[in-house]
Every structure is written in C-alpha cells, then in structure tokens.
Amino acid sequence: MMVAALGMAQLSRCVRLLTARRAVAPSSVSAAEYHRALMLDAGNVSRVQSRAHSVTQHRPPGKLVRDGEEKKPVICVEGNIASGKTTCLEYFSKTSNIEVLTEPVSKWRNIRGHNPLGLMYQDPERWGITLQTYVQLTMLDRHLSSVVNSAPVRMMERSIFSAKYIFVENLFRSGKMPEVDYAVLSEWFDWITANISIPVDLIVYLQTSPQTCHERLKQRCREEEKVIPLEYLESLHQLHEDWLIKQTLASLPAPVLVIPADHDLQKMLHQYEKNREKILATSSV
Numbered sequence: 705m706m707v708a709a710l711g712m713a714q715l716s717r718c719v720r721l722l723t724a725r726r727a728v729a730p731s732s733v734s735a736a737e738y739h740r741a742l743m744l745d746a747g748n749v750s751r752v753q754s755r756a757h758s759v760t761q762h763r764p765p766g767k768l769v770r771d772g773e774e775k776k777p778v779i780c781v782e783g784n785i786a787s788g789k790t791t792c793l794e795y796f797s798k799t800s801n802i803e804v805l806t807e808p809v810s811k812w813r814n815i816r817g818h819n820p821l822g823l824m825y826q827d828p829e830r831w832g833i834t835l836q837t838y839v840q841l842t843m844l845d846r847h848l849s850s851v852v853n854s855a856p857v858r859m860m861e862r863s864i865f866s867a868k869y870i871f872v873e874n875l876f877r878s879g880k881m882p883e884v885d886y887a888v889l890s891e892w893f894d895w896i897t898a899n900i901s902i903p904v905d906l907i908v909y910l911q912t913s914p915q916t917c918h919e920r921l922k923q924r925c926r927e928e929e930k931v932i933p934l935e936y937l938e939s940l941h942q943l944h945e946d947w948l949i950k951q952t953l954a955s956l957p958a959p960v961l962v963i964p965a966d967h968d969l970q971k972m973l974h975q976y977e978k979n980r981e982k983i984l985a986t987s988s989v
C-alpha cells in the first residue's frame with residue numbers, strides 16, 4: 705500500500721513537470737502498437753552506431769515531454785549484475801565531460817526503512833512486484849530528471865527498458881511472478897512508454913559471461929545478493945542477449961554498441977578508450 709501510494713505521488717510529480725503536448729493514439733491502434741510506431745527503427749542496428757534519428761527522438765509527437773529544456777544525448781549502459789557498469793560510468797565521469805546518472809540502488813535498499821531489494825531476493829513470488837514497481841518509478845524519475853550540469857552528454861546506468869525486459873520478464877518466465885502482477889506491471893510500462901517521451905540515443909552493452917559476473921558479484925559482496933546463484937545470472941544473461949544481440953525479445957529504444965567486458969580492469973580501460981569516440985560522438989548530433 706505504502707509503496708503504491710508513494711508511486712502515485714511521485715509519478716504525478718513527474719507528470720506535472722511535463723507539458724501536456726499529448727495527442728490521443730488512434731482508437732484502432734493499441735497502446736503497444738502506438739508506442740512501437742513512435743519508436744524509431746533501431747531494430748536492424750547492432751554493433752553499429754547510427755545517430756541520425758536522435759534529434760527527432762527527443763521530440764516525438766504525441767507524448768508528454770519535459771518543457772523548456774534543451775535535451776542532451778542520453779547513453780544507457782546495460783549489462784548483467786556486476787558486469788562492470790558502475791566502474792565504466794566512473795571511468796567516463798573522471799575522464800570526460802559527461803553527466804552521470806547511476807542506478808538508484810540505495811533507494812531500492814531503503815524506502816522509508818524497508819528494503820524491497822532484500823525482500824525480493826528472499827521471497828521473489830511475494831516481493832517481486834513490490835521491488836519492480838519501485839524500480840520502474842525510480843528509473844522513470846531518473847530518465848526525466850533535470851539536467852544537473854552543462855556536460856554535453858548524459859550517461860545512465862541501465863534504464864526503465866531493462867527493468868521491464870530483463871528483470872520483470874525473468875521473474876515472470878521463471879514462474880516467480882504471478883501472471884496478475886506481470887499484467888499490472890506491463891500495463892504500467894505500456895502506459896508510461898506510450899505517453900511519456902523517454903529519449904535514449906545509444907545503448908552500451910557490457911557483454912560478459914555469467915561466470916565473470918558471479919565472481920565479481922561475490923567480490924563486491926552486497927549483502928542482499930549473497931543468495932544469487934549462477935543460474936540466476938545465466939537467465940539474465942540470456943535475456944540480455946535476446947534483447948540486445950538477437951533482438952528477438954522487445955523493440956530497441958536505440959542502437960546498440962557491444963563492448964566485450966570479461967577482461968581485467970586494465971584491459972577494460974583500454975576497451976573504453978578504444979570506444980570513447982563512438983560513445984561520445986553521440987553528443988555531436
């Protein structure tokens with residue numbers, strides 16, 4: 705109840721910040737189809753950067769958009785748990801002029817004294833919907849957050865899209881989320897993405913083996929994650945591959961740049977340098 709009430713309050717705050725330049729979807733078209741039609745065609749792009757669409761993507765017709773702000777290009781860093789996303793963001797924030805938005809994990813670990821992340825790992829059937837409702841809200845809040853500095857590019861850890869296509873999908877497919885919970889979350893997600901503009905210009909996929917993530921996760925030693933078995937990371941890995949490489953899971957919000965990320969830290973920094981131009985060229989649109 706408390707989470708749901710908070711969700712509504714925060715969502716209405718988000719939406720109040722937006723200008724109602726809203727057009728109604730044609731009545732013969734479902735919300736999901738309408739959303740798909742508004743999405744730009746990134747489906748045939750993999751390991752390739754094509755940014756010609758970015759300007760239009762920032763102002764798609766018929767969606768709620770934040771008013772009065774010049775938008776900067778947005779790069780989302782995606783990857784399995786402990787694949788090295790935070791480390792990657794830290795590196796770019798230290799070596800380039802970018803605005804960094806990390807995942808709001810601290811909120812997921814503490815909402816008014818409750819820990820929905822920990823509860824979800826203890827009992828996913830009961831608490832999966834609670835965590836993922838809050839993840840969806842806080843990620844939306846991240847996407848809509850005001851520009852905090854004059855850096856020409858924004859780099860975000862994960863997105864509202866991976867929360868749905870990877871984590872919610874995994875809970876449901878593994879039988880750990882009841883169909884009704886999945887339906888409610890899906891309706892929320894479809895409504896949000898059909899009605900609110902969530903611009904993403906590039907996805908950087910840190911592609912790792914589940915084994916690498918398992919080792920890094922143990923090394924990081926986050927209390928809630930101690931119960932995560934290798935099989936969980938294998939399922940998440942498969943969903944990442946289906947979404948970002950095979951492109952069979954769901955539509956892509958942006959082109960994908962794949963960076964192999966099993967290497968040691970030194971080699972990863974080299975990989976980041978090698979891809980720096982491609983990633984930050986997003987700012988030149």
Ligand SMILES: Nc1ncnc2c1ncn2[C@@H]1O[C@H](COP(=O)(O)OP(=O)(O)O)[C@@H](O)[C@H]1O
Binds near residue numbers: 785786791920965968
């Ligand atoms: N290339 C790497 N080689 C070895 N350890 C790494 C590497 N990148 C990150 N780590 C370590 O692995 C753990 C998870 O990395 P992190 O950046 O927090 O991942 P994520 O944000 O994707 O969950 C951290 O302890 C981090 O120091």
Ligand SMILES: O=c1ccn([C@H]2C[C@H](O)[C@@H](COP(=O)(O)O)O2)c(=O)[nH]1
Binds near residue numbers: 786807835872
């Ligand atoms: O939608 C989501 C997003 C994340 N999580 C979990 C997975 C991890 O335990 C933490 C944070 O992930 P990192 O990869 O360490 O950044 O949150 C989730 O359950 N659902």
